[in-house]
Amino acid sequence: MLKDVVFKITKERSYAYERSKYEHTNAPVLIFPDFELPFNLYIDASCSQGLGAALHHRQIVYGEPREGVICYISRKLKYSEVRYGATQTECPCLVLALEKLHYYLEGAVFEVYTGCTGLKSLLNMKTTNRHMLRWEIVIQEYRGKMTIIYKEVKGHTNADGLSRCPLDNVKRNPAYYPEVEAKIPINFMEIERNKNLRISEWAPESSTPDSGNTDSEGKETPILGISSSELHNEFFNEVMKTYAKHKQCGILLQLLQQKYRSPELESQLEEPWLRDYKENEFFLIDELLYHR
Incomplete structure (x- = not known):
C-alpha cells in the first residue's frame, strides 16, 4: 500500500485477506504450548489506537526448529490511556499481556520483544511516577524469568498489526479491561455530611472471614459506595491539613x-x-x- 494511492478491495484481495485470517488462526501456524520450553512474547502499543500482544513458541517440528503462535490479544486504548506518550503506553501493554496470559507465563522463562527502546530502562528506574509504580508491582513477580529485548519495527509486524487494528475494549474481548468506575466500595471511611470528613482507622484484625459487615461486637458497620469526584477536594484538603501540621x-x-x-x-x-x-x-x- 502506498501513500496517496486509493486501495481497491477486489475479489482476489478479499479472498486473500480471508485466507490469511484463516491460516493465522489455525494449525500449523497455531501450535500447542510446551511448558518445558521458553516462550517469546511480542508486544506493541500504538498511540491513540490500541495495545497488542502475540505469544509465540519455538518448537522442533519434523526435526527443524519452527516458531509458531499460541495466541493473540489486543484491545483499544481506554480513555485515560489515550493521553500517554509512546514509551508510557508500552508499559500497560506489557502489563496487559502478563495479566491476560498469566496461565502460560507464570513460572515459565520467556523473552519480551518490544519496539520501544525505553521500556527496559523505565522499568529499572529507582524513582518512578505513580503510573510506573503500579505497573512495576505487576511485573515484580516475573523478574528473573523475563528478559526484555528491543526489536526493530520492521521485524515486529506481528504485534504491530494487532495494536493498529485492535479489538474493541468490551466484555466479550478476552483482553477486556474496564474503565475505573466513579463509585468505589469502601468499608473503612465514615462520611459526615455536615462539611466534615472523618476517616476512621480500619482494623482488619477485628473481623473474621465469616463475619460479613459486622465488627468484633457484632454491630453492623456501613459498607458505602461513594463518589470519588464529590469527595475528592474535601478528602485531599483534610490530608493536606494533616501534612501541614x-x-x-x-x-x-x-x-x-x-x-x-x-x-x-x-x-x-x-x-x-x-x-x-x-x-x-x-x-x-x-x-x-x-x-x-
Whole structure:
C-alpha cells in the first residue's frame, strides 16, 4: 500500500485477506504450548489506537526448529490511556499481556520483544511516577524469568498489526479491561455530611472471614459506595491539613515533587526521615505520601 494511492478491495484481495485470517488462526501456524520450553512474547502499543500482544513458541517440528503462535490479544486504548506518550503506553501493554496470559507465563522463562527502546530502562528506574509504580508491582513477580529485548519495527509486524487494528475494549474481548468506575466500595471511611470528613482507622484484625459487615461486637458497620469526584477536594484538603501540621512531611513532599535533588531541603530532614528518603523508601501516588 502506498501513500496517496486509493486501495481497491477486489475479489482476489478479499479472498486473500480471508485466507490469511484463516491460516493465522489455525494449525500449523497455531501450535500447542510446551511448558518445558521458553516462550517469546511480542508486544506493541500504538498511540491513540490500541495495545497488542502475540505469544509465540519455538518448537522442533519434523526435526527443524519452527516458531509458531499460541495466541493473540489486543484491545483499544481506554480513555485515560489515550493521553500517554509512546514509551508510557508500552508499559500497560506489557502489563496487559502478563495479566491476560498469566496461565502460560507464570513460572515459565520467556523473552519480551518490544519496539520501544525505553521500556527496559523505565522499568529499572529507582524513582518512578505513580503510573510506573503500579505497573512495576505487576511485573515484580516475573523478574528473573523475563528478559526484555528491543526489536526493530520492521521485524515486529506481528504485534504491530494487532495494536493498529485492535479489538474493541468490551466484555466479550478476552483482553477486556474496564474503565475505573466513579463509585468505589469502601468499608473503612465514615462520611459526615455536615462539611466534615472523618476517616476512621480500619482494623482488619477485628473481623473474621465469616463475619460479613459486622465488627468484633457484632454491630453492623456501613459498607458505602461513594463518589470519588464529590469527595475528592474535601478528602485531599483534610490530608493536606494533616501534612501541614508535620514539618518533616512538608519537607518530604517538596523533595518528592522536585525533579532534581535539593541538598538544602535534605539538610532540614531529621533522622530517620533522611535515611529512609535517601534509600527511596518514600514515594508519592496521586499526591499521597507512602512509605515502603
